Amino acid sequence: MQNEKSLIFEMSKPGRKAYSLPECDVPLIDPDKLINKEFQRTIDSELPEVSELDAVRHFTQLSLKNHGVDSGFYPLGSCTMKYNPKVNEAVARYDGFTKIHPYQPEITVQGALKLMYEIGDMLSEITGMDQITLQPAAGAHGELTGLMLIKSYHINRGDLKRNKIVVPDSAHGTNPASAAVAGFDIVEVKSNEKGLVDLNSLKSVMSDEIAGFMLTNPNTLGLFDENILEIASIVHEAGGLMYYDGANANAILGISRPGDMGFDVVHLNLHKTFSTPHGGGGPGSGPVGVKKELIPFLPVPIVSKKENEYFLDYNRPLSIGKVKSFYGNFGVIVRAYAYIMSMGPDGLREVSENAVLNANYVAYKLKDDYFLPIETTCMHECVFSGDKQKSNGVSTLDIAKRLLDFGYHPPTIYFPLIVSEAMMIEPTECETKETLDEFINALKQIADEAINNPEIVKTAPHTTVVSRLDEALAARKPVVRFVRS
Amino acid sequence: MTRYIGNTKEDRASMLKEIGFDDINSLFKSVPESVHLNRRLNIPEAQSEMELIKNIKSLSSENFNLDDYTCFLGAGAYDHYIPAAIDQIVSRQEFYTSYTPYQPEISQGTLQVIFEYQTMICELTGLPVANASMYDGATAMTEAAIMACESTRRSEILIAKSVHPESRQVLNTYAKFRNISVIEIEYTNGQIDIEDLKNKINSNTAAVIVQSPNFFGVIEQIEAIKDMVHENKSLLVMSADPISLALLKSPGELGADIAVGEGQSLGNPISFGGPYLGFMAVSEKLMRKIPGRIVGQTVDKEGRRGFVLTLQTREQHIRREKATSNICSNQALNALTATIYLTMMGKEGFKEVANLCLQKSHYAYEELIKTGKFNPVFTAPFFKEFIIESKEPVNELNKKLLSSKIIGGYDVEKHYPELKNGYLVAVTEKRTKEEIDFMAGKVAE
Numbered sequence: 001m002q003n004e005k006s007l008i009f010e011m012s013k014p015g016r017k018a019y020s021l022p023e024c025d026v027p028l029i030d031p032d033k034l035i036n037k038e039f040q041r042t043i044d045s046e047l048p049e050v051s052e053l054d055a056v057r058h059f060t061q062l063s064l065k066n067h068g069v070d071s072g073f074y075p076l077g078s079c080t081m082k083y084n085p086k087v088n089e090a091v092a093r094y095d096g097f098t099k100i101h102p103y104q105p106e107i108t109v110q111g112a113l114k115l116m117y118e119i120g121d122m123l124s125e126i127t128g129m130d131q132i133t134l135q136p137a138a139g140a141h142g143e144l145t146g147l148m149l150i151k152s153y154h155i156n157r158g159d160l161k162r163n164k165i166v167v168p169d170s171a172h173g174t175n176p177a178s179a180a181v182a183g184f185d186i187v188e189v190k191s192n193e194k195g196l197v198d199l200n201s202l203k204s205v206m207s208d209e210i211a212g213f214m215l216t217n218p219n220t221l222g223l224f225d226e227n228i229l230e231i232a233s234i235v236h237e238a239g240g241l242m243y244y245d246g247a248n249a250n251a252i253l254g255i256s257r258p259g260d261m262g263f264d265v266v267h268l269n270l271h272k273t274f275s276t277p278h279g280g281g282g283p284g285s286g287p288v289g290v291k292k293e294l295i296p297f298l299p300v301p302i303v304s305k306k307e308n309e310y311f312l313d314y315n316r317p318l319s320i321g322k323v324k325s326f327y328g329n330f331g332v333i334v335r336a337y338a339y340i341m342s343m344g345p346d347g348l349r350e351v352s353e354n355a356v357l358n359a360n361y362v363a364y365k366l367k368d369d370y371f372l373p374i375e376t377t378c379m380h381e382c383v384f385s386g387d388k389q390k391s392n393g394v395s396t397l398d399i400a401k402r403l404l405d406f407g408y409h410p411p412t413i414y415f416p417l418i419v420s421e422a423m424m425i426e427p428t429e430c431e432t433k434e435t436l437d438e439f440i441n442a443l444k445q446i447a448d449e450a451i452n453n454p455e456i457v458k459t460a461p462h463t464t465v466v467s468r469l470d471e472a473l474a475a476r477k478p479v480v481r482f483v484r485s
Numbered sequence: 486m487t488r489y490i491g492n493t494k495e496d497r498a499s500m501l502k503e504i505g506f507d508d509i510n511s512l513f514k515s516v517p518e519s520v521h522l523n524r525r526l527n528i529p530e531a532q533s534e535m536e537l538i539k540n541i542k543s544l545s546s547e548n549f550n551l552d553d554y555t556c557f558l559g560a561g562a563y564d565h566y567i568p569a570a571i572d573q574i575v576s577r578q579e580f581y582t583s584y585t586p587y588q589p590e591i592s593q594g595t596l597q598v599i600f601e602y603q604t605m606i607c608e609l610t611g612l613p614v615a616n617a618s619m620y621d622g623a624t625a626m627t628e629a630a631i632m633a634c635e636s637t638r639r640s641e642i643l644i645a646k647s648v649h650p651e652s653r654q655v656l657n658t659y660a661k662f663r664n665i666s667v668i669e670i671e672y673t674n675g676q677i678d679i680e681d682l683k684n685k686i687n688s689n690t691a692a693v694i695v696q697s698p699n700f701f702g703v704i705e706q707i708e709a710i711k712d713m714v715h716e717n718k719s720l721l722v723m724s725a726d727p728i729s730l731a732l733l734k735s736p737g738e739l740g741a742d743i744a745v746g747e748g749q750s751l752g753n754p755i756s757f758g759g760p761y762l763g764f765m766a767v768s769e770k771l772m773r774k775i776p777g778r779i780v781g782q783t784v785d786k787e788g789r790r791g792f793v794l795t796l797q798t799r800e801q802h803i804r805r806e807k808a809t810s811n812i813c814s815n816q817a818l819n820a821l822t823a824t825i826y827l828t829m830m831g832k833e834g835f836k837e838v839a840n841l842c843l844q845k846s847h848y849a850y851e852e853l854i855k856t857g858k859f860n861p862v863f864t865a866p867f868f869k870e871f872i873i874e875s876k877e878p879v880n881e882l883n884k885k886l887l888s889s890k891i892i893g894g895y896d897v898e899k900h901y902p903e904l905k906n907g908y909l910v911a912v913t914e915k916r917t918k919e920e921i922d923f924m925a926g927k928v929a930e
């Protein structure tokens with residue numbers, strides 16, 4: 001049995017230190033003379049006191065309890081856990097990027113502004129949009145920004161009644177949540193038996209109160225909605241706008257563009273499609289692209305160009321304002337820029353071709369072992385149901401946990417909500433056939449175990465640093481910080 | 486075939502054959518012909534790693550970086566010292582290539598780091614519950630305002646005009662779409678105008694938001710307003726510079742219900758404005774209302790301590806439109822950075838950094854005033870940043886300094902027209918006496 005890892009606070013000992021600071025080289029003044037005592041703290045923050053080696057070792061040991069893309073296959077559906085190229089990490093660390101202040105004079109940051117301007121143009125071309133903002137910090141933040149743009153567009157036209165957003169029942173949870181934060185009511189439309197938007201259901205909810213329709217295409221079942229043009233025309237005829245959730249854009253690079261499908265607003269996840277690392281849950285970046293009618297409403301500033309000089313344009317009277325400090329997650333944007341420049345037009349198309357091929361390969365090879373609710377050509381991900389195994393008392397959660405014993409990160413589970421016992425597998429283009437075959441074999445073995453040795457699946461994982469954790473206890477009696485006893 | 490794609494041509498052919506397709510294009514038959522692009526994307530051709538490095542290096546060297554220039558610019562993003570060990574640890578793939586810790590058994594590293602981060606934020610803020618971090622200080626403050634409206638069922642936010650202009654802009658953007666009204670409270674001598682607050686607070690006031698040290702660098706009189714706010718059953722939201730919390734009374738001690746702030750100063754590169762992290766801590770009462778991820782401690786089947794994402798019923802993937810926020814990620818890697826920073830600085834080093842900022846900024850203030858080129862603006866106490874009034878236009882002054890490789894202070898007049906030629910100067914522990922004297926000398930020329 002592995003030992004518990006100490007918390008950094010438990011390793012602390014007064015007098016140890018991991019810092020070195022220069023002596024104060026200006027005449028020291030009693031702090032009480034600079035700041036009245038009433039403003040000063042009387043209780044110190046109980047921060048750890050450890051040596052530099054202890055600090056480094058602590059975090060290194062913690063890192064070893066994580067599974068990353070470099071550790072092994074990470075087929076987490078909808079998250080596009082592709083390889084994070086090392087050169088991107090290297091270039092993003094150049095002093096000319098990490099050591100520049102956001103309020104430096106524009107003339108001193110021309111390289112940074114040029115990079116932002118160029119990636120904006122490239123993302124516009126990739127999505128078929130007319131203008132991009134790089135300000136949103138994440139996908140959900142991009143959604144929120146896009147929805148604000150949609151609302152502003154209607155209001156500016158004097159169309160004040162449009163306070164509802166339509167989302168499919170297969171949508172990511174962030175879609176309705178973002179719509180609510182943007183002040184909309186949410187209307188849900190059903191999926192049909194093919195997993196696509198039910199056109200009659202969509203028509204029936206359209207009215208002059210509908211501001212827009214949010215769609216992920218390919219959707220969360222990994223299916224491209226073949227009725228996309230008809231959907232767009234239903235929404236547009238009712239006066240609504242089309243919002244493209246770019247979570248699944250890895251399927252369509254160089255193949256089809258949201259702008260050509262009828263979408264008016266798009267967000268992309270640079271941390272999915274454009275290879276920037278997920279960082280254990282951020283930072284991401286969620287640029288938003290719009291068609292020209294919506295450009296005036298984009299957040300300030302926009303990077304613009306005058307003759308040969310780049311500048312930050314704040315003079316945009318119809319702008320929604322700001323959604324974040326400064327200009328976006330610049331360090332993430334540099335990485336995505338490096339990625340697009342490395343791939344070029346043919347490389348990006350190959351990304352989607354191979355992502356789709358890999359997903360279909362996995363779907364095909366596993367469809368006899370796991371129930372595939374919608375048996376059709378998928379795009380970049382496939383969604384299985386664990387229903388077959390459930391009849392033996394083995395749940396999708398059990399299967400996911402058993403995969404950990406094989407060294408894999410499990411697929412996304414229990415999503416989309418419209419598939420029972422869902423397992424959503426997104427291999428990405430980066431993986432080789434050999435990696436896929438090994439993964440397929442592991443899942444086949446688990447399917448076999450579910451029949452012949454279900455206990456080993458139900459009690460999994462067996463090889464991880466901790467076994468299944470009591471999540472109910474964590475929620476019932478929350479301990480969310482360390483307290484010295 | 487690019488270096489980031491796994492399959493060979495032969496692999497592709499054999500895989501296609503096995504699954505019953507003639508060619509790649511037939512995999513895309515569900516995409517209607519009319520929406521196929523049918524041309525190459527019009528973006529630059531692919532570059533080899535060598536070419537890429539050369540081109541990006543050239544872009545980066547067009548920027549004037551703070552190793553070559555001496556920075557007296559702050560205004561929400563600060564040039565603090567970053568210990569070398571941080572980037573080495575943050576560069577471990579197990580941290581940066583992993584996703585949100587949905588599978589706790591193989592994510593204990595990230596989860597324990599966040600638990601330690603939450604603990605440190607609680608220590609700094611003097612409040613009992615912190616989340617796993619938010620996009621940045623401005624969005625954290627805005628989420629706090631929304632949380633206050635939801636939990637008090639009121640719809641008006643009073644915010645000190647001395648709060649960072651960009652934070653107020655972000656709040657205004659969000660508020661506009663949620664029918665939250667935002668009313669600004671004037672300042673006097675650089676601090677919130679208590680009389681103005683008294684006049685404006687009312688039964689619909691969900692929260693009063695104050696930043697301390699505020700945008701002017703001035704320490705606010707929080708204790709003087711806390712009773713007024715609480716007697717009105719409003720929440721007190723305090724935004725703070727985390728470095729200042731080594732020295733100044735914590736939001737918890739001052740009676741704040743919610744503490745937020747920009748965490749960039751905690752070891753994160755200044756990076757042209759992002760990525761940073763916003764921190765947020767709340768009182769016990771607000772624990773189930775707080776937006777974003779929270780990590781909790783629990784045990785596994787063998788009774789060993791472990792960590793999980795908890796209180797998830799607040800979140801969008803469970804609650805959808807009824808969630809406390811739409812936020813899905815946190816800024817995990819930046820929170821890791823902050824955690825390592827606070828670990829390395831430790832209890833004593835953290836106070837030393839704050840004291841160096843305090844000492845050097847006051848020295849710089851005196852030296853700059855002595856040049857005769859500036860007038861004092863406020864007499865209220867400040868921490869690491871201060872406003873003075875330049876006798877020449879700020880633009881001109883900064884141009885002159887730039888030619889001596891100094892990035893000068895912030896032109897406050899942009900946001901506060903009443904503070905004509907207002908000049909906001911930040912002095913961190915990185916600035917030396919020599920640099921300060923050099924700047925003062927250049928100003929005096």
